Structures are given as C-alpha cells and as structure tokens.
Amino acid sequence: MVHYKELGLVNTKDLFRKAMEGGYAIPAYNFNNLEQLQAIIMACSETRSPVILQISKGARKYANQTMLVHMARGAVEMAASISKPAIPVVLHLDHGDSYDLCVSCVETGFSSVMIDGSHLPYEENVALTRKVVDFAHRHDVSVEGELGVLAGIEEHVKAAESLYTKPEEVVDFVSRTGVDSLAISIGTSHGAYKFPPGVEQPPLRFDILAAVEKKLPGFPIVLHGASSVIPEYVEMINAHGGSLKGARGVPEDQLRRAATSAVCKVNIDSDGRLAMTAVIRRKLAEDPKNFDPRNYLGPARDELVKLMKHKNEKVLGSAGKA
Numbered sequence: 001m002v003h004y005k006e007l008g009l010v011n012t013k014d015l016f017r018k019a020m021e022g023g024y025a026i027p028a029y030n031f032n033n034l035e036q037l038q039a040i041i042m043a044c045s046e047t048r049s050p051v052i053l054q055i056s057k058g059a060r061k062y063a064n065q066t067m068l069v070h071m072a073r074g075a076v077e078m079a080a081s082i083s084k085p086a087i088p089v090v091l092h093l094d095h096g097d098s099y100d101l102c103v104s105c106v107e108t109g110f111s112s113v114m115i116d117g118s119h120l121p122y123e124e125n126v127a128l129t130r131k132v133v134d135f136a137h138r139h140d141v142s143v144e145g146e147l148g149v150l151a152g153i154e155e156h157v158k159a160a161e162s163l164y165t166k167p168e169e170v171v172d173f174v175s176r177t178g179v180d181s182l183a184i185s186i187g188t189s190h191g192a193y194k195f196p197p198g199v200e201q202p203p204l205r206f207d208i209l210a211a212v213e214k215k216l217p218g219f220p221i222v223l224h225g226a227s228s229v230i231p232e233y234v235e236m237i238n239a240h241g242g243s244l245k246g247a248r249g250v251p252e253d254q255l256r257r258a259a260t261s262a263v264c265k266v267n268i269d270s271d272g273r274l275a276m277t278a279v280i281r282r283k284l285a286e287d288p289k290n291f292d293p294r295n296y297l298g299p300a301r302d303e304l305v306k307l308m309k310h311k312n313e314k315v316l317g318s319a320g321k322a
C-alpha cells in the first residue's frame with residue numbers, strides 16, 4: 001500500500017471548497033506519457049493553478065500502473081522545483097468502472113477516484129458508489145460519482161445518446177452515497193464530435209445545472225467532455241494528412257460561464273490530443289528527414305503548455321489560485 005500523502009499529493013477537498021468560494025474550476029487534464037505530464041506541470045506551475053492529473057483505466061494499462069505512480073511522484077517533485085510553494089497536485093482515476101479498480105488505485109497512491117455507475121440502473125449505481133466511498137474515505141481519498149449519461153466515445157466509455165441528469169435525483173444520490181463531487185450530464189460529450197452537423201452552437205443546459213445547484217447548495221459539480229475542439233488544431237491536422245471532418249466541441253464562453261457556477265472540476269482531454277497530433281503531423285511533414293522523436297514531441301509538448309495556460313487563464317479561471 002502506498003498512501004497518496006507519501007507521494008506529496010492532495011485530495012480534492014480543500015481545492016473544491018476554494019474553487020466553489022472563488023467562482024472558478026480546477027482543470028483535470030488526462031495524461032499517459034512523459035510529454036503530456038511535463039506539459040501539465042509546466043503550464044499549471046507557470047500559471048499558479050491547482051491541478052488534477054487524470055488517468056483513465058486505458059491510460060493505466062498503456063503506461064503501466066507501477067510506472068504511473070512513479071511518474072506522479074516525479075510530477076510533484078518537478079512542480080516543487082519550478083515554483084515555491086509547489087502547486088497542489090491531485091492524482092485521480094477517470095471513469096473507474098469497478099470497485100476492484102478503485103481499490104487498486106487507492107492502494108497505489110491515487111488521492112481521488114471516480115466510480116462511474118451512470119450506465120447502471122439507479123439503485124445499482126447508488127450501491128456501487130456507496131461501496132467505493134466506504135473504502136476510499138477510510139484512506140481519506142475523494143470520490144466522484146456520476147448521474148446521467150454523456151454521449152460520445154472516450155475509450156471504453158460509450159453511450160448512444162445523452163441522457164441528461166435528473167435534478168430530482170441528485171439529493172438522494174449524494175446523501176445515500178456520500179460522494180465528494182458529482183459529474184452531471186448537461187449536454188457535453190466525450191471525444192471530438194460533440195454535436196452533429198447542422199446543430200447550430202448547441203447550448204449547454206444551464207437550466208439543469210441551475211436546478212442541481214439549487215438542490216445541492218455548495219456541492220462540487222464536475223463537467224466531463226469539456227474540450228472546445230479548437231478549430232486551428234483540427235485544420236492543422238487536416239492540412240497534414242489527417243481527416244477530422246465536422247469535429248466540434250463546447251464553445252469556451254459556455255465553459256467560462258459554467259466555471260463560475262458550482263462546477264469545480266472541468267475535464268479536458270480531447271483538446272490536448274488534438275494539439276499534440278496537429279503539431280506532430282506538421283513537424284513530420286515539414287522535416288521528412290528527421291527521425292529524432294524529440295524534434296516532434298518537444299514542439300508538441302510546447303503547444304500543450306500554451307493550450308493549458310490558455311485554459312487556466314481564460315476559460316477556467318484557475319490561474320493564480322494555487
């Protein structure tokens with residue numbers, strides 16, 4: 001057993017309380033390799049933003065669970081070497097799909113886990129989430145639950161259609177499970193194709209968010225699938241051999257508005273994937289003789305830093321809050 005405090009990590013409790021009071025949201029950036037992790041720590045240290053490092057089940061398998069824990073330890077030490085005091089860092093399991101996976105993460109140094117039972121019948125979601133909370137809280141680890149289903153595809157996460165969160169369920173769910181935060185469905189979705197062609201600027205359902213806030217005053221809400229699918233990256237990918245036609249995300253002004261509400265955590269993965277892929281494609285096309293990965297992964301990392309600083313400063317409002 002490695003407890004997260006041994007790695008220098010923190011849970012989400014204080015971070016969410018301050019985010020709620022301050023009207024901003026903490027960025028949750030996914031990583032599965034060195035360059036992504038370096039970029040997250042550099043961008044968040046330079047903007048003095050607290051950060052949630054997110055690892056999906058797929059990423060844990062990809063990077064190796066032993067390696068990942070040491071990467072997280074390295075990330076905390078890197079942050080301490082860049083700025084003092086070091087920014088707070090959370091290590092979070094994204095979309096945990098079983099009790100055993102959540103237990104394994106708690107025992108290997110995660111300070112926060114998500115148990116996603118949103119695809120289950122309501123009572124089964126409550127029971128599974130409660131079981132994870134009972135275990136995680138014994139180790140002071142935060143738990144995120146989910147109500148409502150998000151459309152789109154993010155690795156193993158698949159849903160045919162978006163089923164909005166029902167505000168009338170949230171009080172019962174939160175009180176019976178004991179979760180520390182709740183992911184809700186208000187129209188965001190996973191991946192780079194969030195809205196079908198022809199749908200003009202689909203708005204997030206702020207009415208649902210407001211109804212949830214009214215039912216659960218001061219309770220931290222989480223938004224998944226909150227990339228904006230930045231057009232310049234999509235264009236750069238398509239201009240260098242890629243084919244992402246009709247990719248679209250959530251407009252940044254809507255995310256900015258959400259971040260000032262009870263939304264305390266915003267998950268951003270697709271924008272980082274697009275930024276890296278765009279720069280790698282361009283660098284390889286521009287320099288066909290190059291075969292040193294540093295010459296395309298380095299610029300991709302620099303672009304990620306730029307992207308995340310922009311998110312922290314202009315979209316989530318988390319810059320300067322560490």
Ligand SMILES: [Zn+2]
Pocket residue numbers: 095154157190224225267
């Ligand atoms: Zn998600």
